[in-house]
Amino acid sequence: MTYQSILVINTMHIGDLLLITPALRTLRTNFPDAKISLLTDLALADLVRENPCIDECLTIDKHGREKSLGALVRFIRRLRSRHFDLVINLHRNERCSAITAFCGARERIGYAQPGFGMFYTKTYPNLAMDDTPKELATKHQVTVHLEMLQQALGLKTIDDRGLEMTIPAAAEQEAARLWQQMVEETAHAVAKNPRADGHETSAPRPVIAFNIGASWATKRWIDTYFAACADQLIEGGYAVAFFGGPTDVPIVEKCLAQMKEKQSPHCHIFTGKVSLAVLAGLFARCALMLTTDSGPMHIGVSQNVPVVTMFGASPVPTFYPYDARAILYKTPEPCHPCGIHDCPKQGADHMACMKNIPVQKVMEGVHELLEKYKGQAARELPRENADVKGSHRCRIVEL
Known part of the structure; x- marks a missing residue:
């Protein structure tokens, strides 16, 4: 036909x-x-x-x-x-x-x-x-x-090259402007207050994208855990940038309040400040994405960003990040995947699917991908096996 x-x-x-x-x-x-x-x-x-x-x-x-x-x-x-x-x-x-x-x-x-x-x-x-x-x-x-x-x-050919998004020219220009502004402001701040920790160089640090919000509470990893990851990365010579939409602003503010490095010139906030298309352009300049199961996670995948994610209420087989480089952590809770927006359990069992994913394990995945891809910006990385059937399944780590 x-x-x-x-x-x-x-x-x-x-x-x-x-x-x-x-x-x-x-x-x-x-x-x-x-x-x-x-x-x-x-x-x-x-x-x-x-x-x-x-x-x-x-x-x-x-x-x-x-x-x-x-x-x-x-x-x-x-x-x-x-x-x-x-x-x-x-x-x-x-x-x-x-x-x-x-x-x-x-x-x-x-x-x-x-x-x-x-x-x-x-x-x-x-x-x-x-x-x-x-x-x-x-x-x-x-x-x-x-x-x-x-x-x-009755199609003869399945042409699956993973998730794709072409950024409109105006949005790409705005992303480039914002990124350059971030780099210049960071350099200025570091020059005024140099640190003696051995991490400061003339070159910008690789940036790790943090997307900590999600439409359901049961999709969100614990905010103190995100704060600990951000602190470790900044102390380890990386920069972090928080993303998300306007509804994520209070979630990010709560996380920032628990960070030791929240005043660092290497902690950047884009939450609620950019359009979806500009968001994609900024993601493409990041070296890695630490994220919940959310729309921005899929935008990151479309921009070739290596992803580390934690799944709670979401069914893993059907919505994992569609990229073989991604690492997904989950726990074997009997109620997973519940598909419920707010966890009905109390006490230690409340949000156990997320509480039981420890910072240490997640950071293992983060460092593995940063070392493998040498902290390069996502847009500089080749798309791995983009036209090979079955090459888009992420690695699932059940704790």
């Missing part, structure tokens, strides 16, 4: 959107002459706007002008005028399901909420998420997307 126009839909979260990028590349490889459009949330568009595998990025302002049911109906009517040959829904929620069901495309396939599937040409279960019990979900979300496309469209 050939298609002249294909629409892919995913309007959900940062990580969900980046996890469809191997599917976009696979579609482009198999349908090189088709016009491929991607529909996503307006707030996330910069993550995919410059993706070389799509011809256009369409947006829906789901928290603004297209939030109401009436606005959604009008939006669908506008889509119907495009007369797409094929629409593929890659997120199983009501909005995406409704758009797919009623967009008027010749073929409508993918994941669907109950009730909408009867208006699809063919529906498929999302075996990484809603349609599979957590204990049976053993495939990564990327793999599930690709296998669904292969089954639905």
Whole structure:
């Protein structure tokens, strides 16, 4: 079957959107002459706007002008005028399901909420998420997307090169400006107050990105643990930079309050100050990322950053950082993965999945990757085995 126009839909979260990028590349490889459009949330568009595998990025302002049911109906009517040959829904929620069901495309396939599937040409279960019990979900979300496309469209080639994000030019320029400003301010501060610890040189220190926030409390490692890691890294000759969105500001402030080195010129704060696209540009200049399971973790992977992460409530097989260089720590708690936003347990059992991941073990992984990649900025590192099937599985360390 050939298609002249294909629409892919995913309007959900940062990580969900980046996890469809191997599917976009696979579609482009198999349908090189088709016009491929991607529909996503307006707030996330910069993550995919410059993706070389799509011809256009369409947006829906789901928290603004297209939030109401009436606005959604009008939006669908506008889509119907495009007369797409094929629409593929890659997120199983009501909005995406409704758009797919009623967009008027010749073929409508993918994941669907109950009730909408009867208006699809063919529906498929999302075996990484809603349609599979957590204990049976053993495939990564990327793999599930690709296998669904292969089954639905009879694809000859799976072109999986990992997560991809091309940074818009303006965002790259802003990231470069902010990074240079950070370097100059650090050099000035060090010149005024040199330390006698043997770590100060004329060259900037490698920077470790800290992403300590997450949408769920049960995805966050303990703030005192992050503080200890930051102190050890600064004392060991590295710099640290805290990232995250506006909602992460109080989380970062609480962590900073527990650091001995919070006043160091090598402790930098970008939390709540930059857009997602600029965030990606800053990540690309870091040597490593210490992170929770979160959207920024997947942005870091897309920018080739070596990652060390800790998983609590999240199902590891389906959402691990999609990179073979990454190291993931977890504990064998009987309730893992709970998928609960706030831990209901009390006392020593409260957040045991995170409490029982010690700083010492995590720092072993951090130092291993820093030594292996010599503290180079992520954008200077080659992508390892990017086109080798199965090369994107991270190392999982169960404590």
